[in-house]
Amino acid sequence: MASPEEMASSMIANMPEKTGKSLDEWLKIAKQSSLEKHGQIVKHLKSEHGMTHGFANLVAHHTLKCDEPIDLVAAQYAGGKASLRPIHNALVKIASGFGNDVQIAPKKTCVSLRRSKQFAVITPATKTRIDLGINLKGQAGTERLKAEKPGSMCTHKIGITDLNDLDNTLIDWLQEAYNAA
Numbered sequence: 001m002a003s004p005e006e007m008a009s010s011m012i013a014n015m016p017e018k019t020g021k022s023l024d025e026w027l028k029i030a031k032q033s034s035l036e037k038h039g040q041i042v043k044h045l046k047s048e049h050g051m052t053h054g055f056a057n058l059v060a061h062h063t064l065k066c067d068e069p070i071d072l073v074a075a076q077y078a079g080g081k082a083s084l085r086p087i088h089n090a091l092v093k094i095a096s097g098f099g100n101d102v103q104i105a106p107k108k109t110c111v112s113l114r115r116s117k118q119f120a121v122i123t124p125a126t127k128t129r130i131d132l133g134i135n136l137k138g139q140a141g142t143e144r145l146k147a148e149k150p151g152s153m154c155t156h157k158i159g160i161t162d163l164n165d166l167d168n169t170l171i172d173w174l175q176e177a178y179n180a181a
Contacts, residue, residue: 004071007104011058019055023062026055030063038064053112054105072106080127087130090166091122091174098178119181120174121154130160132170134177145173 016022021029029049035041041060045051051059077085088111095113096102105112110123121133133154141147146157158170 004074008058011055015055015058019051023059026051026059027063030059036064052103052105052114053107054103072108073111076106076109076111076124081124084124084128084130087160087163087166088122088124090163091120091130091132091160094166094171095120095174095178098175102178113178115178115181117181118153119177125159128161132158132160132174134158134173135180136173136177137180144169 012023015026019026026045030041030045033041033044035044038057038060041063042053042056045056045059046053073088077088092104092111092113096104099115101115103112103114105114110121112118113120113122119135121131123131123133125131133148133152133156135155136145137155139145139156141156144158146159148155148157156173158165158173160166160170
């Protein structure tokens with residue numbers, strides 16, 4: 001898995017193709033907004049310019065000239081949740097294998113997996129369980145594939161406590177969600 005610095009470099013290199021502007025052009029736009037807080041800049045870039053969360057976060061970070069790289073994933077798996085990181089890494093690897101259009105978008109408490117729209121969310125829910133939210137519209141829930149309430153970020157949720165839970169059935173559900181995104 002790439003380091004946070006390598007991921008940021010890759011995003012910066014892909015920014016003109018994915019967003020239509022270079023990092024320097026986005027920095028100028030962000031600075032012209034006169035917003036001073038990270039969250040405000042992210043919200044502005046997403047709502048006013050249609051930027052995805054990952055790119056908006058990166059631009060906000062550079063706009064405010066933070067010296068420390070933001071590693072939201074490391075923060076999610078710090079302390080008592082550290083043992084869950086291999087499950088997270090395996091899920092990201094599986095999803096990334098579906099196509100080169102998979103976007104990994106870390107947030108404060110979860111990691112969104114996107115294509116043209118979000119198809120899954122990886123959340124370290126407890127010290128012993130990751131919740132994998134997936135979007136499978138029209139599919140009934142089961143004991144394992146639990147249907148979520150209407151209006152939730154994802155239509156279904158699967159609790160994962162062990163790498164062995166990443167079986168062919170789970171991978172098929174994740175692939176189906178990716179295909180529909």
